[in-house]
Amino acid sequence: MKVSDNFFRAVCDYRYLLERDYPQKSMLKLVGDRYALPAAERVMLYRGLATEDQVKNRKEKVIRQLPPHTRITIDGFNVCRTVGSYLNGNPVFVGMDGLLRDVSELHRKKLKWEVLEKAVDFILQFLAEKQIASAWFYFDTPISHSGKMCALVNSRLPHYRLSGTAETVFSPDYELIQTTKGILCTADSNIIENAQVKVYDLAHQLILERFSAKLFSFPEYLLNKKEEQC
Structure with a gap:
């Protein structure tokens, strides 16, 4: 980029x-x-x-490796849309906190259904390879296609021999923040800062491992610009 x-x-x-x-x-x-x-x-x-304090707080919560046989709770749209945006060729980048962000998200650009289907398959295949114990997806009820996304995930979980389920809730943020077991999968800064368990940036790690992606990274960008001190 x-x-x-x-x-x-x-x-x-x-x-x-x-x-x-x-x-x-x-x-x-x-x-x-x-x-x-x-x-x-x-x-x-x-x-x-983000501020230095915010970056430090988030980095303390985030893990880079997903341990096998772990229960994970997934911020459905956050993860699926980020992977889908990358597959669609939309800009994604790494923030100062090391988390993957989607440029197109705030512009409300809709992804085609077939792109989201591919994103779900990539995610489930990735999780199967990581040998997780179970995956619990939460999708926002107020967002269109949330029910359709749940149905898609639930229909594909058995194909990858994964335990878990997908459901719609009014506030996935609340559900994830209240989680006290396993690991959360999200790049949402509010959830991470308030999380009670460790966090795994699923979309970021998937894109790095599956596609060996070269992404714009704020930490690397500023490091390369260090001779031009802010």
Whole structure:
């Protein structure tokens, strides 16, 4: 993913304001307009940058390897849409916290059903190879196709000899935050910061392992720019 010439300066300004607790949406407009950033790069700032304390807190919760024979609870749309976006060729990137983000998500771009079907199959195959004990998917009831996604996952679980189920709930965030057993699979920052168990960035690890993907990474980007100190 190529970024504009002004992106680094925008990142520096945004991080400065973020650390000083300025209103995020206001400073996003201020910085975005100042450097004439395209929409995708504004989303990258908003979703990819975090304070040093937030980054530290999230990294303490996240694990890089999924232990076998583990029960996992999955943020359904978060994981499926991120994998689907990558399969669809939409921009995805790694935030300062090391978690995978989807640029298109905030623009409400809909993925074709066949792309989501492929994403589900890739996810279930990946989990089967990791020899998990069971997988419990939660999808947002208010979001369209949530019932259809549940039916798809439930119909495919036996094919991969996986135990578990998929269901719709009004707030997957609540269900995941309340979980006290196993491991959570999400890249949602609010869930991670409030999680009571460890978190695994399923979409990120799947894309790295299955496709050997070369993704834009804020930590790597800033490391390469270290001679241009913010």
